[in-house]
Every structure is written in structure tokens, then in C-alpha cells.
Amino acid sequence: MTTTLPAALRAPFSAGGPSAIDAQLANRLLGLALEAGGDYADIYFEFRVSASYALEEEQIRTLGRGITLGLGVRVTKGDATGYAYCEDLAWEKMAHAARTAGQIAVGGGHAPVGVAPLLQVALPSFYVVPTPSIVVSTHDKLALLRAADKAARAYDPRIVKVQASFAEEIKEVLLFTSDGRMASDVQPLMKFGVGAVAEEHGKRQSGSGGGGGRYGMDYFAEVHHDATAHGREAARVAIAMLDAREAPAGQMPVVLGPGDSGILLHEAVGHGLEADFNRKQTSNYTGQLGKLVASELCTVVDDGTISNARGAINVDDEGYAGQRNVLIENGVLVGYMHDRMSAKHFGLTPTGNGRRESFQSMPLPRMTNTSLLGGKDNPDDIIKSVKRGVYAKRFSGGSVNISNGDFVFALSESYLIEDGKLTAPLKGVQLTGNGPDVLRRVDMLGADYQLSDGVWMCGKDGQSVPVNVGTPTVRIASITVGGTQA
Amino acid sequence: MSSARHGNLLGSASGAGVSEQTMKELRDVAQLTVEVAKRAGADHAEVLVRDSSELTAKIRLGEPELVQEAGSRSLGLRVLRGGRCAMTYTSDLRREALEALCAETVTLADFAEVDEFALPPDPALLATAVPELDLYDPNLAEVDAAWALRQAMAGEAAARKSDARVTNSEGATWSRGLGASAFATSGGFLGGYRGSSASLVVVPLCDDSTDPGNPKKRNGHWWTTSRYLAGLEPPEAVGIEAARRTVATIGSRKVETQECAIVFDPEIGRSIVGMVFSVANGSSFWRKSSYLVGKEGELISSPLVTIIDDPLRPRGLGSRPFDGDGLPTRKNPVVERGVLCPVLCDVYSARKLGRQSTGSAGRGVAGPTTSNLIMQAGAMSRPDLLRSTMKGLYVTHLMGPGFNAVTGDFSRGAQGFWIENGELTFPVSEVTIAANFDQILKRIDAVADDLELRSATAAPTFRVSHMTLAGTSRN
DSSP: OOOOOOGGGSOTTSTTSTTOOOHHHHHHHHHHHHTTOOSEEEEEEEEEEEEEEEEETTEEEEEEEEEEEEEEEEEEETTEEEEEEESOOOHHHHHHHHHHHHGGGTTOOSOOOOOOOOEEOOOOOSOOOSSOGGGSOHHHHHHHHHHHHHHHHHHOTTEEEEEEEEEEEEEEEEEEETTSEEEEEEEEEEEEEEEEEEEETTEEEEEEEEEEESOOGGGGGSGGGSHHHHHHHHHHHHHHHTTOBOOBEEEEEEEEOTTTTHHHHIIIIIGGGBHHHHHTTOSTTTTOTTSBOSOTTOOEEEETTSTTOTTOOSBOTTSOBOOEEEEEETTEEOOOBOOHHHHHHHTOOOOSOEEOSSTTSOOEEOOSEEEEOOOSBOHHHHHHTOSEEEEEEEEEEEEEETTTTEEEEEEEEEEEEETTEEEEEEOOEEEEEEHHHHHHTEEEEBSOOEEOOOOOEEEETTEEEEOEEEEOOEEEEEEEEEOSBO | OOGGGGTTTSOOGGGGSOOHHHHHHHHHHHHHHHHHHHHTTOSEEEEEEEEEEEEEEEEETTEEEEEEEEEEEEEEEEEEETTEEEEEEESOOOHHHHHHHHHHHHHHHTTSOOOTTOOOOOGGGSOSSOOOOOOOOHHHHTOOHHHHHHHHHHHHHHHHHHOTTEEEEEEEEEEEEEEEEEEEETTSOEEEEEEEEEEEEEEEEEEEOSSTTSOEEEEOOEEEEESSGGGSOOHHHHHHHHHHHHHTTTTOBOOBOEEEEEEEOHHHHHHHHHHHHHHSBHHHHHTTOSTTTTOTTSBOSOTTOOEEEOTTOTTOTTOOSBOTTSOBOOOEEEEETTEEOSOBOOHHHHHHTTSOOOSOBOSSSSSBOOSSEEEOOOSBOHHHHHHTOOEEEEEEEEESOOBOTTTOEEEEEEEEEEEETTEEEEEEEEEEEEEEHHHHHHTEEEEBSOOOOOSSEEOOOEEEEEEEEEOBOOO
16 A cells, blocks of 8 residues: 555554564564574564444444554464464563464474574555545545435335444554565455345345445445445345245255355355365365366356455465465366465465464464356356246355365345246245355356455454455256245 | 473463452553543543453364463443543553543544433442452463363363274364453442453364265364363363264265254254344344344243343353443343243443343443353253154254344254154254244243253253254155
8 A cells, every 4th residue: 555644543563653663673573482493483563443433223323443553473383383462562572472472392302493584575556545444534434324324214115224334444564474574564444334124014124235345435436336325235135025935945956146156155165275274184175186176167266466355465464475376277176275384284385365363363374355257158048047946146144164065155135036037035044055066066157257345254263354255147056945945 | 292391381370360460450540541531521431441361272183283372451442422422442551542542532422423322321220349250260370381282182182082983183272261351430330350261172073985976074073161270071071072973973964855843952052042132132122123022021932941141150151240331230031931021231222222221231342242141941851852852853053144133034054963753863964944033932842951051151952843954855
């Protein structure tokens, strides 16, 4: 990011800050961390300013703001990791954290490894934000909430409740590694959300809209991202769902709409391709490199380089530049997502997927923006091809058991397909299946690839990181739909 | 690697405990910040200061995988000015930083609109004493990383040794948290308490080649947690149970789509109890975001169901001596013999609903939260409950979201065991179970007497007479 931020939003550890950390000081800390015999160490500084604004009952209700500052020290010895953190840039505190993390290596036998000369890593720039929202007047942000509220209420008189929220943060990171890398980045992130409740004849339904990414206020300039568009979308879903009927139960064809459906991909295959699980041989994709693991129509890519996307990263939390990684090509498994530790195990270069929730957590291989690339079919033809099935449009989330690939994901807006046409809206329903099994059943792929505008948060080992997903329209020949109509 | 290698290395554990001195510091910072906020222009201020430390030790395949040790402090501030509210937090507790935070929070409040319900609680209702609930074990503070690694190692080793089908491991983790907090308000409340907890979880893995076309791995887990070191189950017992639960899932398969009885294992039944609270609390009621709105005093469940929230249970994992508004906590019924009791409220939601708080405000969060939420045991033994089930699914895991509080629609992924003529037969996975939550609660037709208070939210084994199970197509 090239913007000049006001002093209060700059990290105290950045160059020119009141507690600037330079290479020389970092070098000393890394030396302390490796004193006990560790074979690698890194130090990750993080400063985060966040703010949130919420509207409810047509009033601005809650305004919040928070600041966190800290550093995490990691030392590895073989496959073992020592980790410590502190929230203070005083030398004694930082030195204590470095020594504490270093204890993992005590008794390891060989002489301490030296710290390589620290060199700045050259970084790309995937989120140039002229004006981060956090420096913009609060009034402007509150106006967006009011506009969304008004638009949702105006959509239909049956809308009885609207909530709108705006959340933003700016995170500055600075990291140093004992193998000689140093990198810094400023990462903006914002999200806008609207929830609406519709009521008719005592029946109530809810709907939601929203989006975001690594944008500033420029996000709202695009037609589909406009605050009123999100308000109308929340209202549209709530109203549509008033007519929802009980969903069918059992195996049937399912057509996934473009964009948000990528959440299926994230759960069904994404997690299983994170290399820590494969290093430990605990994933169902262990040992499958080079093998056909999906329908030949499927090419799956994890791409941290998509401009302004929620999962975009100039640099991961281990100092490797964000990159585009092909995971499955025409159905064949060609690569995993690596952090430093798994890459070392497999003798590969890290893929820029080492991410952490905060300075209080160690990095793990994580997804960024994960997509199933587009195919050749006309989306309308895909729907027309189904005699009886379900069309899935919006999703509220999912989950997977990585050891065997069994997953679920929840549809928040879906429709029955009867004789090739979308007919009745269906009540909230779960899809369940097994990742490799379901990807082999992909038999039509639309030419209408879309990146989701959702605000997906991915959880793993208790750590949450922002991600995004994308897909074209997809037909799955058969999957279990978890409705009530057996 | 031998565990002895880590002896007394990761800092002497004596530094980790929460001393009386720390408690005093936290109270002082909380009270000082209230005064600073008042001087900055707040009509009312509430400050929560927390100090916490963690120790996590993970073993995988007999080798240390992770030792994480650190402490952390944070402060949360809520101010009211002219009926307008703002909330902020920081990890920077230096005097000058707190001065700046207070000034900024007051300025931020001016952007909000007047909320007549956001007034401070009536001072007469504030807690005047902090009951001793025995939530802190000094022995836990003495534990060091080497000891923690040995516990994890013993748990994992027992799992691997107990059954040859355990071929791999996602590891065993022993962890400890120590925490202290102080809460001060300009209404005159000042209180604090400390707490500890520790847990061990073991996650074995086995190979399942039942379907040669799609070989799978199966993981399972078991755990123990307690506020007291002496309350933890022995690591060997945890490991053996983890292995038993894992190998039992070998050969899991789908079953045919049908209506059948659903029996909830206590491990999963407690999540159903948690969902009852999510639709029976003051926030969801004033927001009208629950299908139960307007149903207090009515039968919302089978009369076999009684659920109580008890914050005052000594050594309870969810216990708290006062609530997030500074009010005394008390035992509240949530559902009594199937009838919905007055819902749990904090001061704000109680005002919105025109009633009194039940002393259920969460700490540092908006709205009421549960403490120890317990579904009471029934009269039937667990074996009798199973024996009287002709056909159904015994559920051990639920997956994914899939519950809509506004409508009560419930559809979630499930795993477990098929019940045929009163016996658990084969393991089941890749199915969903669905029904409206209202129907689920009303169809509870058996509650077992096997309640164990292993976690803050707890339930005995219970059965729902029928739900829709979605699996393979019917032949």
C-alpha cells in the first residue's frame, strides 16, 4: 500500500515509529531465540487497528474501536515448534519471549545456527488502496448503513427488521527470519453486511447481503457493491424465503450457482490439500499426487494474487510472497498448499500459504482465494438438464473432516429444479458428501466463473483467517440433500 | 526424544500464577480508567481488565510438536454520554495510552444515536460481594511445559497401544489457561476474580479400507477438562477412550433415507441444549429473532425436559460470581418440565422487554450468555433407553451450521451408529438429520440418567422419537 497513514494508524515498530525495530535489533532477537540450539526462528510483529459500526432499529447503535500490538517468536527444531508472544516492545519482554520459544530446542545436540544477513523480500502489491476506509470520516460510513437500511425497508413492506454493519481494520506486519528474510506489509480489510427479516401472516424469514475485501471506500463505487444494493439483496432473500417449502431428502442432482458455491470446494477439497495434513499423512489426499482425484472437468487453483480479494496477500506470515498455485489440473492432483515446515518436509519451495490469525498464533498452511475454474457449458443448459434436483444459490457455511473428506455445507437460499426449471424456494438445508467422491461426480461446468463477494472466514486449529472462494455454475450428478421430505 | 529433556526448562512455572498483587493491579487499572473516562466527559463508564496466560504442549507420534507459552493483558471500555454508547478495547495499558483511549471513546460515542435503553444498571441492583466459587487452582499454576508434555505423551501412547488399528495420530494436547479479571463501573461496582482450567485431548487416527475404491482415514477424539488439576481424568484413560471411539467408526457408511428415531450421545446432546439457549434469551427475544418469541409459560418441549443455568456451581467450568453488568449471579431455570421459563436477560435486553435482568450478562460481550447450562437427568438407564429403540441413529457427531433461529429449521450433517432392535449395529456417516427445532424438542420421548458435568453445557443421553434422515436413495 502506498498511502501515507496518520501517525496513530502506523505501527510503533515501523521505520520512523516510536519503537522502530530495525534489522540490527531483529538480528539480536533472532540470535537469542536460536541460543538453545533451534534450527530456525522467526519474529512476527503485528499492529492492528479495527473499528465497527452497527445500525439496528433504524438507529446507529454500536460504535467500537480496538487496537492490538504484539509480536510472536517461533523457533523450530526438526518438526517441533516453540512459540511465545508478548504485547510489549520493551527489549526485556521481547528477549524473554525469544528465549522462551527457544527452549523447545534445548538438549538438541548441535551448535547454534547463525542468523543470516537480513534482506528485504521484494513484494508485489495486490491491494493498492488510495484511501483506507479507516481514515475516512465516521459520518460517511454511518451514511452507508442508513442507505442500506432504507433500501431494504423500501424493497417490500413485509420487511420488518433490518440490521446493517460495517467493519474495517488495518493491519501492519513486520517480520524477520533467521534464514535472512525481512518483509513488511500493510493489509486493509473491510466488510459490509445487511440482515433483513420479513414477516407475513405470522411467518418470519431472514435474509442477508453484504461483501467486502481488501478495499477502501472505493469498494462501494461498483454497482453491485453499493450499500443500497446490499440492502435490497438482504430484503430480496428474506421475501423470497417467505414462500419456502420443506426441502427434499435423499440423493439427487444439485446445480451450484456461480461464486458463493466455492465454499463447497473449500470444504470438499481445499482443506485436504493443505500440506500439513499430508506431511502428517492425516489427509485423505495423502500420497495422491499425480493421481486422478476429481472429474477431468475440474481445475482447482488457490490464488493469493487476486487484486483486492479478501484472501489476497502480498506476503504470507512467514515472509513468502503471495502466489497463484494450481492444486488440481484437469482432475489430476498436482500440488499442495505449503507453509515453510511442510515445504521443507517435501523438499519444495513454500507456496505463500503460511498464514496466522495473529501474533498469538503460529503459521499453518492455509487457503487464500480458492477457485474451481470455469468450463464450457451454458449455465442455463445446466439447469435445463436436470429433471428433479436442487439449485443452490447462497450458503451460510460448511465444515469438513479432513481425515476422510466427509463434508457438509449449508444452503441459505436454494430452489427446487423440476423439469429443467427453478420452481419453489426451499427452506434452509444441508448438503453432505465426501470430497473426492463429489468432485468425481462433477459432470457439467459453466463458462460463468465468478469470485464470491462473500465475507468468508476460515477456521482451523482455532485460528480464523479471511479467505475467498469462486466457481462457475457446476452440476453434481448426485449428492445427498438433507431436507425433511423423505 | 525423551521427555526428560524438557525438565525445568520453559521458565519456572511460579511466574505463571495469578497473585494477589496481580489482582490488585487489575482492580486499580479498572478503577483508574473509569475515573479517566469520567474526566474525559463520560456520564457513565464500565471497564473490564483481563490478564491471562496459556501453556499448550502438543505431542505427535511420541515427539513434542508444539510448546506455546505466553501471557496477555487487555482492557475493554464502554462509555455512555448523553444516552449515546461506544465501546473500545486495547492491549496497551500504559497510563498515557489509556488517557488517549478514553478521550477517543467519548468522541466516538457522539456519533451514536441516543438509546434510552442503554442506561447504567440501578446501583441498588449491583453485587455487593463476590462469592468464592473455588475457580482457581494454584497447583495448575505450578505445572511446567515438561510435565504437560509428559501428560500429552501418556495420553497419546495409551491410545496407540490400546488398539493395533490405531495407525497414526493427529496428536495429543495438554493445555492450561490461567486468567484474572477486574470489572469497575462508575455506578460503584468494583470486583474481580481469578480462574484456571486445564484440558487434555487425544486424537487418534486409523485407516479404513472397507471400501477399496475409496479408502479413508477415520479420526476420533476424547478429552478431559477441569478447573482443578485433580479433576482431570488420567491421561491413559483419555487415550484408551479416544482409541475406542476412533476404531468404532471403521466401516462407516450411509443408510437409506427415512424417518427414524434419533438418540443423542451426551457429547452432542449438549450442543442441542446450547441451541435451546440461542432461541431462548433476552437478545433474541427483543430482536424477535427466535421462533420462541411470545411462548414464555407455554409448553415448548417434551415435559421430560428441564434445563437450568447455574452460575454458582463451585468449581464449575462456566461459573461466575457476578455478571457482566456487575449484578449478582443466580440460578435460573430455562425450561422446566417442558415449559419455557422467563428468558435469560442482561440489563439491556431486560429493559427492552420491560422486565428485570436475570443476572446473565456476559463478560465483555453484548447480551446474556450461559454459565453452566445443564439439562437434568431423566429416570431411565442408558441401556434401557437404547434397548427400547427399535430403529434409529445414535448420533455422536453433528457437522456444519444448519440451524435457523428465526424459523427453527434444523438440518445438519450427522455421524454415529445404526440402532436395530435396541442394539448399536454398524457405524454411519455422510447423512443428515432434519426437522423443525420445535418438533425436535417436543418429540423427546426418553431422557437417560447418565448426566455427567464434563463441560459447562451438559446433557444426558436423550432420544427424539423421529426425524428425517437423508442418506442413500430408497430402493
